Amino acid sequence: MMGQAIQVLVDAVSVGGLYALTALGIGLIFGVMRLINFAHAQLIMIAGYAVLLFFAQSAALAVLGAVVGAVLLALLIERTAFRPLRGADPATLLIASFAVSFFIEKTMIMLVGSRPKGVDFLSALARQVEIAGVRLQLLQLVTILVSVVLLVATTWFLKSTRLGLEMRAAAENFRMAEVLGIRANRVIATAFAISGLLAAAVACLFVAQTGLVQPRMGLQLVIIAFVGTVIGGLGSLPGAAFGGFLVGVATILLQALLPPELRVFREAFLFLAVAVVLVVRPQGLIPARGLKERI
Amino acid sequence: MSTRGSAIFDGGRIVPLLILIAVVLALAGAAEFAPTVVQRRITQGLINLVAVVGLYVFVGNSGVLSFGNVAFMAIGAYVSALLTMPAAAKGVFLPDLPAFLAATEWPGLAGALAGGAAAALVALVAGFPLMRLSGISASIATFAILVVSYVVLGNWTSVTGGQNSLMGLPIYVGLWTAAGWAVAAIVVAFLHQESRSGLLLRASREDEVAAAASGVHMVSHRLAAFVISAFVSGIAGVLLAHFLGTVRVETFYLDLTFLIIAMLVIGGMRSLTGAVAGAIVITLLTELMRLAEIGVTVGDMTIAAPGGLGDALLALLMLLIILFRPNGIAGGREISWPFGPATPTTETQPRKPQ
Numbered sequence: 001m002m003g004q005a006i007q008v009l010v011d012a013v014s015v016g017g018l019y020a021l022t023a024l025g026i027g028l029i030f031g032v033m034r035l036i037n038f039a040h041a042q043l044i045m046i047a048g049y050a051v052l053l054f055f056a057q058s059a060a061l062a063v064l065g066a067v068v069g070a071v072l073l074a075l076l077i078e079r080t081a082f083r084p085l086r087g088a089d090p091a092t093l094l095i096a097s098f099a100v101s102f103f104i105e106k107t108m109i110m111l112v113g114s115r116p117k118g119v120d121f122l123s124a125l126a127r128q129v130e131i132a133g134v135r136l137q138l139l140q141l142v143t144i145l146v147s148v149v150l151l152v153a154t155t156w157f158l159k160s161t162r163l164g165l166e167m168r169a170a171a172e173n174f175r176m177a178e179v180l181g182i183r184a185n186r187v188i189a190t191a192f193a194i195s196g197l198l199a200a201a202v203a204c205l206f207v208a209q210t211g212l213v214q215p216r217m218g219l220q221l222v223i224i225a226f227v228g229t230v231i232g233g234l235g236s237l238p239g240a241a242f243g244g245f246l247v248g249v250a251t252i253l254l255q256a257l258l259p260p261e262l263r264v265f266r267e268a269f270l271f272l273a274v275a276v277v278l279v280v281r282p283q284g285l286i287p288a289r290g291l292k293e294r295i
Numbered sequence: 296m297s298t299r300g301s302a303i304f305d306g307g308r309i310v311p312l313l314i315l316i317a318v319v320l321a322l323a324g325a326a327e328f329a330p331t332v333v334q335r336r337i338t339q340g341l342i343n344l345v346a347v348v349g350l351y352v353f354v355g356n357s358g359v360l361s362f363g364n365v366a367f368m369a370i371g372a373y374v375s376a377l378l379t380m381p382a383a384a385k386g387v388f389l390p391d392l393p394a395f396l397a398a399t400e401w402p403g404l405a406g407a408l409a410g411g412a413a414a415a416l417v418a419l420v421a422g423f424p425l426m427r428l429s430g431i432s433a434s435i436a437t438f439a440i441l442v443v444s445y446v447v448l449g450n451w452t453s454v455t456g457g458q459n460s461l462m463g464l465p466i467y468v469g470l471w472t473a474a475g476w477a478v479a480a481i482v483v484a485f486l487h488q489e490s491r492s493g494l495l496l497r498a499s500r501e502d503e504v505a506a507a508a509s510g511v512h513m514v515s516h517r518l519a520a521f522v523i524s525a526f527v528s529g530i531a532g533v534l535l536a537h538f539l540g541t542v543r544v545e546t547f548y549l550d551l552t553f554l555i556i557a558m559l560v561i562g563g564m565r566s567l568t569g570a571v572a573g574a575i576v577i578t579l580l581t582e583l584m585r586l587a588e589i590g591v592t593v594g595d596m597t598i599a600a601p602g603g604l605g606d607a608l609l610a611l612l613m614l615l616i617i618l619f620r621p622n623g624i625a626g627g628r629e630i631s632w633p634f635g636p637a638t639p640t641t642e643t644q645p646r647k648p649q
Binding site for chain 1 (some may be wrong): 346358359360426427430431434435436438439441442446447549553556557560584602603604606609613614617621
């Protein structure tokens with residue numbers, strides 16, 4: 001019984017970590033641009049295909065390929081689609097990101113077909129290990145470790161480097177930051193690069209877990225992580241990470257605790273929670289500073 | 296004429312409505328002489344037109360993007376399916392249906408109106424709290440509506456059949472049924488946007504603060520538009536269901552959402568003309584792309600575009616429109632007689648947020 005509880009807990013924390021990384025990637029972009037980046041799903045997808053391309057050579061090369069692929073794609077969409085729209089109203093940005101997301105997905109389906117492909121990536125990690133009488137999957141522990149390291153690293157970057165400080169300033173009040181001499185292009189491009197990096201990490205962990213790559217692979221992750229971004233507080237980075245983590249944990253706990261006939265409605269509960277949070281506490285659990293719309 | 300109610304007949308304000316109706320009827324009339332396959336495509340295009348006009352009633356007038364209208368289409372489709380399917384078919388696909396539903400066999404029109412009404416009711420209940428939200432939060436909330444309806448309809452097996460398709464719906468939607476509903480949708484959207492509530496909502500779209508300062512209660516006008524929009528979208532779902540003869544929950548999710556939004560954005564979401572133009576132009580374009588994907592046979596060789604090219608191009612076109620012509624084909628204006636005096640317009644250019 002105790003062992004089972006720990007298993008569920010580890011499961012919850014590892015899934016929570018995955019969603020926290022995804023939500024942080026979405027939250028970073030929202031912070032600096034007020035843009036909800038649907039195309040984050042395609043960053044994860046492209047990283048997944050990079051893994052597919054290189055996993056036969058070596059795992060390290062696959063991870064490197066995933067990072068390079070996702071970061072390049074992130075920079076590309078920033079430069080071509082979102083930079084010309086900077087300063088447009090949020091509804092336009094929302095439509096643009098929806099279009100970018102669909103364009104990349106449909107192009108990928110046209111190029112490689114929509115069928116999933118099997119990837120034998122880091123399958124050694126999928127085996128069970130026994131720690132103090134509890135059977136755990138090594139991959140889950142690795143997921144937790146990677147999530148913690150990346151969250152700490154991102155926090156360090158934002159708190160302790162000049163670029164990170166500029167990014168936080170831009171998230172708080174973009175116009176003021178620009179007036180004070182922060183170079184908008186550099187800050188926003190960096191935010192996209194980091195979000196690409198986070199997407200690549202999520203993709204590697206996710207592919208190792210499922211062993212599959214397909215053009216729609218990032219979608220489900222991003223939709224759920226997006227819930228986390230909203231619940232945590234749009235525009236707040238700790239909020240995004242915490243909200244993502246919370247949502248991940250909640251999915252696993254709902255899965256474990258809900259009666260079977262209600263389990264299938266899990267996501268409906270999550271999105272009901274989104275609507276409730278938006279109405280009752282629109283600024284989220286950890287509100288962002290400086291988000292209040294000015295007249 | 297000087298009474299308010301007839302103001303739309305003065306000064307040519309009704310001209311766009313007449314032209315749009317004429318265009319729809321002309322399209323359907325032309326399709327009458329086309330081969331069956333093309334006729335079916337145009338029928339589907341007209342159904343999409345109803346859906347785009349439904350989306351426009353809310354998005355165009357309020358300026359808030361909605362991802363939720365496909366959910367209203369789904370609700371309309373399922374409600375109409377449950378009310379009109381032959382009892383025998385329901386016995387096969389939905390053995391666990393509550394008794395009062397299992398026996399009903401309503402005529403098509405009653406089922407359609409019930410479908411639209413059910414969608415409108417859901418919009419009223421969901422919109423009541425959600426329409427108070429500011430722009431982007433409201434969009435997210437409508438996305439939540441989409442996901443919740445997708446999950447609930449896809450898993451409520453005893454009533455909707457869950458992941459399985461419902462089959463055996465009466466197929467009564469042909470070219471002229473679709474054209475009739477398309478005209479009806481255009482009339483409803485036009486009357487709404489020219490009504491007091493519609494005009495006030497458009498004022499709040501242009502400048503929320505100034506409208507509020509002038510005493511416009513934006514929330515209630517948004518809610519009214521949301522409910523009307525859901526009704527029209529619900530009808531579009533009903534039409535699609537009774538055109539195909541089957542309902543599947545997968546039909547009503549992100550791909551259809553994307554198609555309908557793309558049509559509205561490409562046509563221009565700030566005018567009814569844009570909504571209609573987007574639906575027609577994109578229907579014709581996708582039809583051309585479909586032909587290109589089938590390819591032309593020259594001797595032994597078939598030259599064909601790669602499958603899926605149409606979808607990718609549609610997304611690209613939408614992106615280019617947003618980047619280079621943000622008000623779409625129609626440019627935010629209503630259509631007017633090509634050689635006559637310009638119709639008066641309430642449009643102004645959107646302001647960038649301060």
